Amino acid sequence: MADNQQDQVREAVVEAALGKLDLDTKAGLLAGQDMWSLPAVPGIGLASLVMSDGPIGVRGIRWTADDPSIALPSPTALAATWDPELACRAGRLLAQEARRKGVHVLLAPTVNLHRTPVGGRHFEAYSEDPYLTGAIGIGYVRGVQSGGVGTTVKHFVANDAETDRFTVDNVVSARALRELYLAPFEAIVENAHPWGIMTAYNTVNGTTMTEHRYLVNEVLRGEWGFDGFNVSDWMAARSTTGDIMGGLDVAMPGPETVYGPALAAAVRAGEVEESTVDEAVRNVLRLAARVGILEGAAPEVTDTEMPAEIDGEALAREIARRAFVLVRNSGALPLRSGGSVALIGAAARDARVLGGGSATVFPTHVVSPLDGLTAVLPEGTLTYAIGADPNEELAAAGAGFELRARCLDAAGDIIGTASVPGGRIQWIGADLPDGVTHDTLHTVEFTGTFTPRVSGPHTFGTQGIGGFTLTVAGQVLFDGEQPLASAADPFAAFFGSPVGRGDVDLVSGEPVDVSLRYVVFKPEGAPLQAIAFSLVHREPQRDPDELIAEAVEAARSAGTAVVVVATTERVESEGFDRKDLRLPGRQDDLVRAVAAANPNTVVVVNSGSPVELPWREDVAAVLLSWFPGQEGGDALADVLTGAEEPGGRLPTTWGTFDDAPVTEVAPTDGRLAYTEGVFIGYRAWERSGATPSYAFGHGLGYTDWTYEAIEVRDGGATAVVRVRNSGERSGREVVQVYLAPEQADPARPARWLAGFAGVEAAPGESVEVTVPLPRRAFEIWDENADAWAHQPGAYEVEAGRSVADRRVSARVKV
Incomplete structure (x- = not known):
C-alpha cells in the first residue's frame, strides 16, 4: 500500500478511536501515568506509550545497570563527524536499543545551539551552526524513526543554557529566532518529519514555551506543517488552560500534572473547548498508530521494513574515531611503530565517556585509553602515571567497589534488590526494582566490598538528602541526617553535593567490607517521587607536585608522552553552567611540565565542549576526543597508532573565555537578553576580530588535501568542488x-556555512563533489514583513577546510 494510502487508513483509525473516548479518558491520556509512560486504553486497543531519555543511549524505564545500554559518543562528537549518514546509522542503533527495552519514543535529539561555550549542557547539543545542527539532526531522526521508534526533537526553543532554566525569560529578536534557534527545528520538520517535539522549560519573549501559542500553533504546526505530538520537558507544564491553548499535547511526568482531572474540569467549566482537547488526543493517537500500539492501524515501519541488526560496540567505536578532531600535529601522530609510550593522566585510567544528567546511561563495559593502548602496543613499551587528578571532590564510588542494594520496608523486611553501578541510586517515578513501591520502601542498604588500587587514607562520604549510616572496614564513619539545602535548580537541590564523612587507612589489593544504610527522604508536596543518593569516595591525596614529577620522569624516558586531560561531572553536566573554560585541577601545569621534558608530547582532550588550551603551541599534537562513549579507548588506540585516521572537524569554535564573544547566561530580573542577535559562534568571532584557538570546521587527518577548483552552477543552486589527496595515504576530507556577500553589511555575518560534503580519495587521486546550496542560504528574516526575504546581489562561494581556511572561491550573482 502506498504511503499516502497508509496515512489515510491510519488517520481513519485514529478518528474512530477518538470518537469512542469520553472527556475524562481523553484528558487522562494527555497526562503521564508515571515518570515515563502514558496510560493504556484497552477499550480502543491502545497500549501504554513508553518514552525514554537519550540521546547517546536508551535508558529505558529503569535507570539501572541491571538493564545496560550501549553508550555512544556525545552529540558534540557525532556532530564532529560532519556525516549525516553516520548520524542516521546511530539513530538506527538507538531504535534497535529502544525496541529491545520496550520503548516507543526516544526523548532526543537535542538541537539547541552552542550560543556560548559555557552552557552546561553544551555536550548534549550538536553545534554553534544551525545548518550543521539541522543536517546531523535530520540524519539522527531519520535513523531512529526508520526503526519504528519516535523522536522528540528538543528543547523547543532557545533552551541554550542551564542557569535558572525553569524560569528564565530569553529575549530573542524575531530575526535571531528564525535564522538561528528555530532553523534546525524547521529543517528537521521539513526533511525528517519527526513524530514528536519537546517544549522547553524556559520562557521566550514573555511567554513560557509550554504555553507559546505563536511558536507552537502558528509557526511549528501552521507554517511548518508539523503533525506530531508536543510533549513538555519534565515538570515544565504549569498551567492547565495556558498549556492546552498553547498547543501542548502531553504534560509529563505523572501522575500529578496540570492535565488529567484538571483538564477535564476546565472543559466542564467552559474554560477550554473540548475540540482543543480532541486535537491534542488526535496527535497522541497518531503517534501511537505510528509506533504500532493502536489496534487496527499499521505502524509506520513494519517488521519486514526494520533495519538489519547493528553491532552496537562496533558502531560506537567507529563513531568515536570518526569524531576525534586532530587540531594540531607536528609529526607526533601516528605514533612511531615500536616506540615507547608514557601514558599520563587520571582520565587515561578512569575515562569520562559520557556527560552528566539526562544523557547518562549504564553500558556493559567502558574501554579506557589505558585499556585500549595496552591491548595494541607491544608488551613493555607502555608505562602509566597519574600526573594530575581533575577530580577535586569526592565522586560516586567506581573502580574497586562491588556493591548490591537491598530494599527494605518499615518492618525491615527485604522487598527487592538491585545492582549499584558507581555507588549511585537514581530511581524516579516507577523506576524501581521489582516488588518495590514508593509507598512500601523505607530503607535502602548498600553492602559489598571495596578493593583499593593504592594504599593510604581513603575518604568516604555520601551524597543526597535523608538519613545515612556509613560503615567501612568495621568503622562507622557517619550516622545522621543530611538536610535539604537550597539551590537555584530544584534537581541540584534534591541530589545535593558530595560530603566527606571520614577517612580509613587501607592497603592496596586488600578488600574491605563497605555498607551504606539510607533512610528514604520523602518531602511533602514533591512534584514527583524520586530516590537519589550515592556512596562517594576519593583515593588518598598525594602531593600534586610529586605526581607531576613522577609523570615528568616517565615522559622523559619515553619516545612519546600521551597526556589525557579531562573535565569532570562537576564541570560539565545538566543543571548548571560553567564559570570559565579552564581544565580543573593541576592539569595545565602537568601538560607544561611533561612537554618541557619531552618535546614529542601528545595531548588528548577528554571533554564534551571547549576548554582553554594555554599550552597548545608547546606540544607536538592535540587530539580532541570529546566524551567518546564506551568504546572510546579502543577508538583512541586505532587513531593514535594510525590504524585509522582521526576523522573529525570542529562543530563549534574553540577559544579562550576572555575572547569568547558570548558568555552571559545569567538573567537580570529574570530576563536574559540575546543582545548579540545573529552573531554567535564563528559569526561573532569574525565580527570581533579575535582569533580563536581553533576555528569552526578545523581538523587535520593523516594526509594532505589540495583544493583545485570550484564552479557554481544552476544560478547558485550548487557548487562543484574538485579536491586532490596530495598526501601519502588514503583519507577522508570534509x-x-x-557563502559571503560581496557587499559588506554590518547587520549580516561576513560569511556562513551553506553546505558541506565528505569525500574519500587515495593518494594522488582527484575527486569532484557537488554541494547543494539551499535557497535559504541567500535569505534573511525580514522583521518588518514578518517573512523570509531573498537577498539579491553578488556572493563569494568559498570552499575550504574550515571557516578560517578557505582555499578556492567563485563569484555568483543572484
Whole structure:
C-alpha cells in the first residue's frame, strides 16, 4: 500500500478511536501515568506509550545497570563527524536499543545551539551552526524513526543554557529566532518529519514555551506543517488552560500534572473547548498508530521494513574515531611503530565517556585509553602515571567497589534488590526494582566490598538528602541526617553535593567490607517521587607536585608522552553552567611540565565542549576526543597508532573565555537578553576580530588535501568542488562551502556555512563533489514583513577546510 494510502487508513483509525473516548479518558491520556509512560486504553486497543531519555543511549524505564545500554559518543562528537549518514546509522542503533527495552519514543535529539561555550549542557547539543545542527539532526531522526521508534526533537526553543532554566525569560529578536534557534527545528520538520517535539522549560519573549501559542500553533504546526505530538520537558507544564491553548499535547511526568482531572474540569467549566482537547488526543493517537500500539492501524515501519541488526560496540567505536578532531600535529601522530609510550593522566585510567544528567546511561563495559593502548602496543613499551587528578571532590564510588542494594520496608523486611553501578541510586517515578513501591520502601542498604588500587587514607562520604549510616572496614564513619539545602535548580537541590564523612587507612589489593544504610527522604508536596543518593569516595591525596614529577620522569624516558586531560561531572553536566573554560585541577601545569621534558608530547582532550588550551603551541599534537562513549579507548588506540585516521572537524569554535564573544547566561530580573542577535559562534568571532584557538570546521587527518577548483552552477543552486589527496595515504576530507556577500553589511555575518560534503580519495587521486546550496542560504528574516526575504546581489562561494581556511572561491550573482 502506498504511503499516502497508509496515512489515510491510519488517520481513519485514529478518528474512530477518538470518537469512542469520553472527556475524562481523553484528558487522562494527555497526562503521564508515571515518570515515563502514558496510560493504556484497552477499550480502543491502545497500549501504554513508553518514552525514554537519550540521546547517546536508551535508558529505558529503569535507570539501572541491571538493564545496560550501549553508550555512544556525545552529540558534540557525532556532530564532529560532519556525516549525516553516520548520524542516521546511530539513530538506527538507538531504535534497535529502544525496541529491545520496550520503548516507543526516544526523548532526543537535542538541537539547541552552542550560543556560548559555557552552557552546561553544551555536550548534549550538536553545534554553534544551525545548518550543521539541522543536517546531523535530520540524519539522527531519520535513523531512529526508520526503526519504528519516535523522536522528540528538543528543547523547543532557545533552551541554550542551564542557569535558572525553569524560569528564565530569553529575549530573542524575531530575526535571531528564525535564522538561528528555530532553523534546525524547521529543517528537521521539513526533511525528517519527526513524530514528536519537546517544549522547553524556559520562557521566550514573555511567554513560557509550554504555553507559546505563536511558536507552537502558528509557526511549528501552521507554517511548518508539523503533525506530531508536543510533549513538555519534565515538570515544565504549569498551567492547565495556558498549556492546552498553547498547543501542548502531553504534560509529563505523572501522575500529578496540570492535565488529567484538571483538564477535564476546565472543559466542564467552559474554560477550554473540548475540540482543543480532541486535537491534542488526535496527535497522541497518531503517534501511537505510528509506533504500532493502536489496534487496527499499521505502524509506520513494519517488521519486514526494520533495519538489519547493528553491532552496537562496533558502531560506537567507529563513531568515536570518526569524531576525534586532530587540531594540531607536528609529526607526533601516528605514533612511531615500536616506540615507547608514557601514558599520563587520571582520565587515561578512569575515562569520562559520557556527560552528566539526562544523557547518562549504564553500558556493559567502558574501554579506557589505558585499556585500549595496552591491548595494541607491544608488551613493555607502555608505562602509566597519574600526573594530575581533575577530580577535586569526592565522586560516586567506581573502580574497586562491588556493591548490591537491598530494599527494605518499615518492618525491615527485604522487598527487592538491585545492582549499584558507581555507588549511585537514581530511581524516579516507577523506576524501581521489582516488588518495590514508593509507598512500601523505607530503607535502602548498600553492602559489598571495596578493593583499593593504592594504599593510604581513603575518604568516604555520601551524597543526597535523608538519613545515612556509613560503615567501612568495621568503622562507622557517619550516622545522621543530611538536610535539604537550597539551590537555584530544584534537581541540584534534591541530589545535593558530595560530603566527606571520614577517612580509613587501607592497603592496596586488600578488600574491605563497605555498607551504606539510607533512610528514604520523602518531602511533602514533591512534584514527583524520586530516590537519589550515592556512596562517594576519593583515593588518598598525594602531593600534586610529586605526581607531576613522577609523570615528568616517565615522559622523559619515553619516545612519546600521551597526556589525557579531562573535565569532570562537576564541570560539565545538566543543571548548571560553567564559570570559565579552564581544565580543573593541576592539569595545565602537568601538560607544561611533561612537554618541557619531552618535546614529542601528545595531548588528548577528554571533554564534551571547549576548554582553554594555554599550552597548545608547546606540544607536538592535540587530539580532541570529546566524551567518546564506551568504546572510546579502543577508538583512541586505532587513531593514535594510525590504524585509522582521526576523522573529525570542529562543530563549534574553540577559544579562550576572555575572547569568547558570548558568555552571559545569567538573567537580570529574570530576563536574559540575546543582545548579540545573529552573531554567535564563528559569526561573532569574525565580527570581533579575535582569533580563536581553533576555528569552526578545523581538523587535520593523516594526509594532505589540495583544493583545485570550484564552479557554481544552476544560478547558485550548487557548487562543484574538485579536491586532490596530495598526501601519502588514503583519507577522508570534509569539503565545507561558505557563502559571503560581496557587499559588506554590518547587520549580516561576513560569511556562513551553506553546505558541506565528505569525500574519500587515495593518494594522488582527484575527486569532484557537488554541494547543494539551499535557497535559504541567500535569505534573511525580514522583521518588518514578518517573512523570509531573498537577498539579491553578488556572493563569494568559498570552499575550504574550515571557516578560517578557505582555499578556492567563485563569484555568483543572484
